[in-house]
Amino acid sequence: MSTVIDEVMESPIAISISDLSKSFNENSHYVLENIDLTIKSGEFFILLGPSGCGKSTLLSMIAGFIEKTSGKLIVDREEVNKTGSNRGVVFQQADAALFPWLTVKENVEFGLKMKKTPKSNREEKSSYFIELVGLKGHEGKFPKELSGGMKQRVQLARVLANDPDILLMDEPFGALDAMTRRTMQKELIRIWKETNKTVIFVTHDIQEALLLGNRIGVMSVGPSSRITDIYDIPLPYPRMFTDKEFNLFYQNIQAHFD
Numbered sequence: 095m096s097t098v099i100d101e102v103m104e105s106p107i108a109i110s111i112s113d114l115s116k117s118f119n120e121n122s123h124y125v126l127e128n129i130d131l132t133i134k135s136g137e138f139f140i141l142l143g144p145s146g147c148g149k150s151t152l153l154s155m156i157a158g159f160i161e162k163t164s165g166k167l168i169v170d171r172e173e174v175n176k177t178g179s180n181r182g183v184v185f186q187q188a189d190a191a192l193f194p195w196l197t198v199k200e201n202v203e204f205g206l207k208m209k210k211t212p213k214s215n216r217e218e219k220s221s222y223f224i225e226l227v228g229l230k231g232h233e234g235k236f237p238k239e240l241s242g243g244m245k246q247r248v249q250l251a252r253v254l255a256n257d258p259d260i261l262l263m264d265e266p267f268g269a270l271d272a273m274t275r276r277t278m279q280k281e282l283i284r285i286w287k288e289t290n291k292t293v294i295f296v297t298h299d300i301q302e303a304l305l306l307g308n309r310i311g312v313m314s315v316g317p318s319s320r321i322t323d324i325y326d327i328p329l330p331y332p333r334m335f336t337d338k339e340f341n342l343f344y345q346n347i348q349a350h351f352d
């Protein structure tokens with residue numbers, strides 16, 4: 095039986111990072127030092143590490159929001175020096191990402207409108223992605239009328255509507271209650287399988303990492319944080335906390351932080 099890992103390992107390289115370092119100013123220490131990482135197209139890659147180790151900094155460099163200090167950072171065979179439509183970012187706080195004066199539908203269509211996508215095409219896409227994230231019937235609502243989980247779904251639909259090859263997700267479910275988070279994790283796996291996107295997902299939660307990722311990159315405590323180990327997780331989806339192998343991975347990864 096072929097696993098997700100077998101399939102993606104045949105895929106082209108989506109992101110190639112070598113010797114990448116970042117310090118925020120000349121006289122300060124390196125936040126990240128000598129990061130090496132190759133991500134294949136279609137992977138669900140987890141960046142796992144303690145608070146302050148530099149996960150968001152690394153994701154922001156991949157997104158093109160902030161500049162690297164040194165090293166190589168290549169996305170789709172091009173050196174990253176700005177943001178690009180091949181990368182879509184989902185932030186931890188949906189409130190900061192959504193426009194409060196726009197409805198669900200208008201928020202989802204925002205990027206398409208900026209790109210001057212014709213109205214009929216825009217509406218077709220927004221209704222498809224609104225349905226995909228489970229928000230059908232809520233199109234006319236404003237963000238303040240939605241729960242935290244629903245707002246996160248709007249953010250996800252908006253990013254998906256722009257059709258990036260790569261989804262960069264920074265602790266997107268961190269602010270949600272445990273039950274909603276679990277639902278969103280399942281939905282995200284379903285969407286990932288349906289759309290074949292490459293996903294880089296940041297979390298400091300080992301259980302979440304193991305529920306979602308086909309590989310998990312473990313980062314060391316900063317400063318000068320690095321990806322110290324990468325775990326292949328060949329378990330089928332949906333994954334179960336109760337599974338014996340799941341627990342073995344959990345213990346092995348937990349040992350990095352004990």
Ligand SMILES: Nc1ncnc2c1ncn2[C@@H]1O[C@H](COP(=O)(O)OP(=O)(O)OP(=O)(O)O)[C@@H](O)[C@H]1O
Pocket residue numbers: 118125143144145146147148149150151152298316
């Ligand atoms: N704009 C900035 N200027 C200066 N230092 C920064 C800046 N952004 C982040 N840092 C520093 O870089 C380090 C890594 O921050 P980062 O936000 O990437 O961590 P993180 O792993 O995402 O943490 P968390 O899990 O809490 O979100 C921290 O020491 C932080 O203080």
Ligand SMILES: [Mg+2]
Pocket residue numbers: 149150151264
């Ligand atoms: Mg962060």
